[in-house]
Amino acid sequence: MLQSIIYGFGNPLTKIAFESITPLWCLAFRFTLAFLIFIVCFKTRITGQLRTLRAAQYLPAGLCMAAAYISCNLALESTTATNVGFLMSLSVVFAPVLSLLVLQRPYKLWHIPIQLLVVAGMYLLCSNGGSFQFNQGDLWALLTAVSVAGALVYGEKSLRSTDAITISAIQTFITAIISIAGALIFDDLSAVPAIRPEAWAVVVYLAVTCTCLAYFLQNAALKFLPASLVSMLQCTQPILTAAVAFLLLDEILTLTGTLGAVIILFCIITENILEAKAERKLLIEQ
DSSP: OHHHHHHHHHHHHHHHHTTTSOHHHHHHHHHHHHHHHHHHHHHHHHHHHHTTOOGGGTHHHHHHHHHHHHHHHHHHHHSOHHHHHHHHTTHHHHHHHHHHHHHOOOOOTTHHHHHHHHHHHHHHHHHTTSOOOOOHHHHHHHHHHHHHHHHHHHHHHHTTTSOHHHHHHHHHHHHHHHHHHHHHHHSOGGGGGGOOHHHHHHHHHIIIIIIIIHHHHHHHHTTTSOHHHHHHHGGGHHHHHHHHHHHHHOOOOOHHHHHHHHHHHHHHHHHHHHHHHHHHHHHHHO
């Protein structure tokens, strides 16, 4: 939940930063700074654990996270922050399916009506009383949802061999390398001197909170909760994004959007209750 609050501010602030910085340069500076923070604070811990890990134990989670952030930033350049919040949260639909394929975790049928209701709620939240226009930015955001689900599931698998700090640092490093390469290939270095101070401030905020702290919070949550439940809890993100977008970007939330937000909160509470009952039942049977 704390991660969702942090991300709720992240997307609208990122759109403000894009007034003077390109998405790829924003990602390159953000994740380079975040990785340096991880190294300064946890170098011995990270390098010690890396010696015992195989690439297959951390690379899928890192690549999925890189794909999630790159596609999210490209989406924010082409569509509204509220729409991005909606489509990103569709990871709640993909995570249980990926958990079945990757972790061989049974897919409970009671997930289906809740997930469908979540989709309906997020649709109301982000169509906001009008028609839902699916453009290139929305397509990037949909890719973000798939990538986030992959990062959650593979992250849960990685945490069987390492801890939240190390896997977070690895994900940050992989995203930084890919973003730097993309910025050098597709963007112009001459754009860097034109970056305004407010954009640099957003980059620092994104690096410290939306990357270092949020990565750790997500991976720490996966130590105690299944990936499908973590993705459901992250459905609060579009509600918070819509609220902050209203304050910072004048994106107005209508009565229809508010109804969508209420539906999402209802589904999250219901999912938590049913998941807790299922876990208690499993413990009793064991």
